[in-house]
Amino acid sequence: MEAFAARAVTHMLVVADAAASRDWYVDVLDASVCGEYGGTSVVLDVQGSWLLLVTGGEPTPGKPTVVLAPPRAPDLVSAQLIFRVDDCRAAHQLLASRGADFLADPVDRGGEIRAFFRDPDGHLFEISELT
Incomplete structure (x- = not known):
């Protein structure tokens, strides 16, 4: 069987405000900004791992049933x-x-x-x- 091979793994978190979250990650966790796109997403390097912060959004053709939203109840964690x-x-x-x-x-x-x-x-x- 052929092995699955990826070049990187990126964690994605949905946030309410990409700029405010970017600043928090830079100030608190010493993240480095790798890229920003349209005010709705930020790519960070956090301790050698990639973290993508995106604002919420409605379903898209690639994920027709998925709504992206920040945590609604911080004490319910997945x-x-x-x-x-x-x-x-x-x-x-x-x-x-x-x-x-x-x-x-x-x-x-x-x-x-x-x-x-x-x-x-x-x-x-x-x-x-x-x-």
């Missing part, structure tokens, strides 16, 4: 992005000082320290340290 860090407490302190909205202080789960935060649209992120 996906999150996780950052492995060397020092969770230090990363928590740094990101909080930059405006990251943490749900709680870091929690030591025995073998791992984790903390969760959201972007301005409510997408969930985790910082995690193996101990």
Whole structure:
């Protein structure tokens, strides 16, 4: 069987305001802007991974039943992005000082320290340290 081969994987998040989200990702997560398109999408490099931020939209011919929308209820989560860090407490302190909205202080789960935060649209992120 022929192998599936892709050159890159890009994560896409639907946001309410592409410019405001771009600024948050640059300011809080040190993202680099790789491209911007029509005020409705931004391509970022976040810690070596590509992240595409797009504003919502109605179905298109390629996805005729799909509506793109930012999270409607931030406490109902179907996906999150996780950052492995060397020092969770230090990363928590740094990101909080930059405006990251943490749900709680870091929690030591025995073998791992984790903390969760959201972007301005409510997408969930985790910082995690193996101990």
